[in-house]
Amino acid sequence: MQLTDVLIVIAEVSFVLMVSPLLTGIIGKAKAWMQCRQGPSVLQPYRDLWKLMRKATVASREASWLFFVIPYVCLGAMVCLAVMVPVFNAGPSGGVGDMVATIYVLGLFRFMMVLGGLEGGSPFGGMGSSREMMISAIVEPTLLLSIFSVAAISGTTDLSSISRFFAALGPKGLSPTLFLASAAIFISLLAENSRVPFDNPATHLELTMVHEGMLLEYSGRELAMMEMASYVRLTMFMVILSNVFFPWGIALGTGAGELLVGVASISLKLLLLSVSVAVVESVMAKMRLFRLPNLLTVSFTLSLLAVMSYYIL
Amino acid sequence: MSPAALPSLMLSLPLLGAVLAVLLRSERSRVYSYLCSAASAVAAAIWSVQVLLEGTASLVSDAPSVWGEYAIRLDPLGALVLLITALTFACVAMYALFSREGVTARSALLFNCFVLSILLAMVADHVLLLMIAWEAMSLTSFLGAWGAREDEDTIAGWRYLAITHFGAALVIAALAYLAVSSGEVRLSEMRGLSALIGPGASAAVVIMLFLGFGSKLGLLPFHIWMPDLYSRSSSTVTALLSTAASNVAVLVLVRVTFSCVGVEEQYALSLTVMGLAALTALWASWQALVQRDGARVLAFSSMENMGLILLTMGAAMLFRAYGAAEPAAFALMAALFHLINHTVFKALLLMGAGTVRRAAGEWDLERLGGLARGLPGLSAVFLIGTLSVAALPPFNGFVSEWAMFKALMHAEPIADPLVRIALPLAIAVMALCTAIAATAYLRLYGLTFLGRPRSAGAERPRPLERSELFPLLPLALLCILLGVASFPLLEELAAAVSPLVGAAGLKVVEGSSINFLHQGGLDPLGLSALLGFGMLVAFLIVRATGRRKVERVDTWDCGTPLDRRTQYTPTGFAQPLLRVFQKVYRPQIEVREEPRPSEYIRAVRFEQRIPEPFVDHLYKPLTAGAIALAMRVKRMQSGSIQAYLTYIMVTLVVLLVALR
Amino acid sequence: MIEALLLVPLFTALLCGLARSERTIYVLSAAGSTVTALVAFPCCYQAFSGPPLHRGPWYLDPLSALFVLVIVVITLLVSVYSVQYLQHDRREGEVNVKDLRYYHVLLHLFALCMLLVVVVDSLGLMWIAVEGTTLISAFLVGFYKKGEAIEASWKYLIICSVGITLALLGIVLLYASSMAALGEGADTLDWSALRAVADQLDPALVKVAFIFIVVGLGTKAGLAPMHTWLPDAHSQSPTPISALLSAVLLNCAMYGVLRVHILAQAAVPGFSSSLLTFFGLLSVAIATAFLLTSRDLKRFLAFSSVEHMGIIALGFGIGGPLAVLGALFHVVAHSLTKTLMFFGAGNVIQRYRTREMREIKGVGRTMPATASLLVLGGAAIAGSPPFAIFIGELLITAGALASGEYLVAGLFIALMAIIFAAMTYRVLGMVSGRPQEGVPAGELGALRLMPMLVLAAAIIVLGVLLPSALGDALGSVAELFEVII
């Protein structure tokens, strides 16, 4: 692993860290426009983070030592994920862990966040945690199956190799398997990042909230870290989606030109994905909690179909 | 030093311990007796290391037996499992001593006997010796678990005894058949008997073995004894039962299936095994989610892990059947690696659970909570165990489960597309199990250690002595160690299992990462380093903003003061998934209107019972039928001497007429 | 030598009859049985190692030697155990000194008859001795002169006499079948002589003869469906006698069957063995049903005796080195284990004053030593390693598999599993829980635990190792069945 690779990886990580709040901002802005509102500035997330970082921490009396460790773990896991996943360069970064491993890193994040929700023993925390676990219980198989289908096509689960494979294959690499899998992963993206129709990040209404409920006891810099971590998680999902299924334009070498193209392409894809998320959020309503499993099952079935279609067709 | 020294030491020390436990009645004698078993564990560990270095060791005792000479044998595969198991033994022995769970002469005696039988079963090469050790294991574990000798304990223990004995009967029949048909009494002498006894017979033998050993692993439908026994017996026994006993079972299963019988061309058999294992794992994870008693959660978690291991083994058989030696070897390696990891974290969790029970005097999740503040050390250690069993990086459970997933992803060598589908299905099942089980573990940890105490016992837990935590620490370290630096173990495992499936030396480690056939690798060390690095980054960023003071206030309560009732209960926590999988659980929910405390408040009583379909629809009808039949037969003993004489006459005449 | 073996019990009986005080009776009986054992061992050793001792009417070959050993050992333990058992009855005022004397006289005459059964050569004399055991033990069964006891002994007397009569007819036919071979007026019923010409016996007669004998002696050996007397007699007789009945007497009857089986195998290969297999399986199956349902402790153990007799018959029926060795081993193992169980039951019953297993709770709390021995014995009798009985059952299963009788093996294993469940359920149920009030705690005396300890040690040792002496002995016995081990 040469110096350039290290530099590229660092660049990727910092890129992700920089961009993630922006994406959330963009989604908010896009939604506002579609609802003919002015909406907050796309930089609002940065401002929130900055404000939170400077505030003092108010913690529950019931909270234990774990409460203060969790934010670091979550943010750390996300940074680790940013390293594992190739962002704009399908370089050597994949060596650390393959696509299956990324699922587990996401799992670590979720596990810790849910434990945090249980700290303090507030009813909201418990509610958010239990609902989150219900969603994830079905999302995880979906993700793994989609990965399996992709791995079956490309013959590997190493992310950068997958990107290389599809990038080299170009548009003729598109197969029904791929579409089904990507659809499944898109739904899981909405579910995992607690967007409408699974969750409404905008409200603190207890009937609807999942993600906010878990963060309710956090404040100050801990809250900032958790929020940041969830921003990064959204970004990484988008990155995985785009780089695995439509990796065109990703830099295969380390030439400056390639890298620029890569950055541009990934930014474009991220923008598109955020807008599409915004579209989904504004055309759909939040679902009732116990109708969520149906949607999740749909995504699970999609991923299963993806695998089957590969073997049968 | 003679080659027989270590093994004989390993086997004789527990005997000595047992004798000490019987002879010396004093309190101190227990110390010596537990030290004996710990020492024998150390001897076992040294021996297995020696075997790993110098190759298979085999000893034949001249003690006369009914059937040839007894022989013990330790091959590298056994040595690897034995090594970890022995380390666990040492910790459990220490735990039994420090936790004062095993201070009675009876428990010390039984502990030593149990250890002896497990060690013997693990190294037994002689069929008869294996059977004896195996059954002695069930017997001693039952007696050890049968602590208070109340009637409920007896029923729980009796279920265990009866079911495992039924399993043992199957095992005995299968092994006896192998022995008589091959004319060999030593497992190591039996090689690829399927050629000799034909595919049908070998399939039958393998199925019998799976069911037989499965009865100890909790394979459906033999699992019904597990939860009750685990919740009723001391964690010393369950720690050994769920780790060491399972190891023996899987080890022997692997040896016999792949080496003694050999499973070429057994497609249907492999698929059957996979299906059974998958059902077991699913059922276990579902049940683990809704248990109120931590020990029961852990019981089902053992069942789930064993299900996953057997599932991977089944996949290995499938690969073998299609002649894909290397994927088979990889799958087998993954399964055994998970077995080893399971040993470590399950022992850790069970002993931690026992400690919690003693500290809080409660083990009903509905009455626990908030222990992390009272017992920070225990909560940290238990968290490590929980993360490992939930297969989260960077702990050992994660690595082995990753390997199992990877093992299931090699569908190419399988020709028949319909059979191929089995693998993605297996992956789906495994993923579902993992997710649900993770929820169950999270529920276990979160509602035990976090939140607000739900009972007085949890409010003020008895402070632990350092010695009580000490036995758990080595296991916690092992969890991390096997997670980040498992290459030597993996390479040894790969080398050990390759010959079983006829693969030339399997290569699993590439550079710094576990990588098989260049299909995407995992660098556990790098990954954990990255995690650490990420946390460091976060920490630095935060530090950069200068330190802020932390203010402690009440939990936000929307204005109504919270008490121990106003938080999510374990039942409530499991409710959403319960609703999702309602078809599986079929919970019997009863909501009763209670007298109103005031006319503004409605009081409602909510009761939920999760039925046990296997007990209600399988075991109860069976026993009832058997008893009814027996009652019919019983009428023949009517008490009338004339009737009795009639039996004689009829028998005589019928025989004479029929056989003249 | 053999005469001595027979005379010692006789004299013991006489002396017991003449003795005045309780003490002397106990001492005499214990001493007598000890001497018998001491006399027996060298004879048996000789028989095992060398050619059969054949002097006058006596004939001691390895098979008889094996049974002699069983008889003397069990009798010794029983006479030791009886001491404090009867003392307890004395304290309860159930028996007086006269009964005591009567008991010991009969006990030793009983032992004498059983020894006679196995050491005589002539099948006719053997028959007489068997009938003798019935007549003597009938009094022992009716020892407590209560209604049930008398009912039991009447049934025992009638059913067994009928069986024995049929057996005699069988012997007669056997004799008839030998006349052609031995020539007119050879005038001998000696087994050794018949064995010499076994292959020339008239097949048709031998068949019928064996049917009569297996039904007749099978009645006494407790093979279903002729076993009906057995639970009654076992449950009513004094517990040490129950032990003697089920551990030794049944074996003696089985011994007779085996003698004829050996001849029949030579004359009509396969006929007798298939009959034995049939009766064996039938006995095990029927015993299973009763083990699942019976509630009286001693009847429960009696049915387990039926089961084990069935297993032994099954083993000999299957034949082949493994199964025959297993059956022989099982004879020894069953005698030891069943005696242990009956001793334990005796302690429990005298302590709780009831035989209803549902009323016996918490033995673990009242009499811990007995309880642990009971649990061990229960596990052993249910056929779990590392106890002797398991070895026998395993070898028989292996033998069945080796001779390709998979159906038999499967049935056998299934029944064994059920029996294990039933057995452990009952025993554990008695040991666990809390005793109802009014049951005093504490053991009933060292002399009642000592024999049990000996037996427990023996079955564990036999379960793990096979002492080479016993191994050779069993081997030399097995040679009689034309199997070389």
Place this chain on the structure above:
Amino acid sequence: MGQLVRSFAFQSLMLAAIAAVLAHYTGSEHIYVVAGLTLVVKGLVIPRFLIYSMDRLKVRREIEPLVGIPASLLISGGLVIVAYYITEPLISSAETVTRNCLAVSLAVVLIGLFMMISRRKAMTQMVGLLMMENGLFLGIISTTYGMPLIVEIGIFFDVLMAVLIMGIFAYRINQTFETLDTTFMRRLRG
């Protein structure tokens, strides 16, 4: 009841006669001894003993049997046929004199057993057993011209003892249950 015993005595006398005839025919003298023993033991001693104990136990008449008289006659006839059917292949090997004796003896044994089954009183069961023994003896002397003498004597002795002991127990039964009807002794079951 007494008639039953008398018929048994008569049967024994017949048996003794057959034995004598056989002894004369074969000229083997120890069958004479057997004949004598039969005459004495079974023809005189045992019937006497039975009558005596019946007087002591005040057993006059057999209450009606479990199986009615005509039915028992039919069954007995059937048993005879069965006996012939069974022994048919065996008789070929025997000699002319004893051609039917084996079948008859087997029939007597079976009928004796059936009598024990079909009657209630303890005494009747004893008599049934004795009848079985008679059948047995017929078998012995007819097929084998007598077993070794020692065995024969032993058997006689045993029979005598058996009868005595059964008498004792019958006495005890009568004391305990105030009846000799064995169908009342059904406390031990299951």
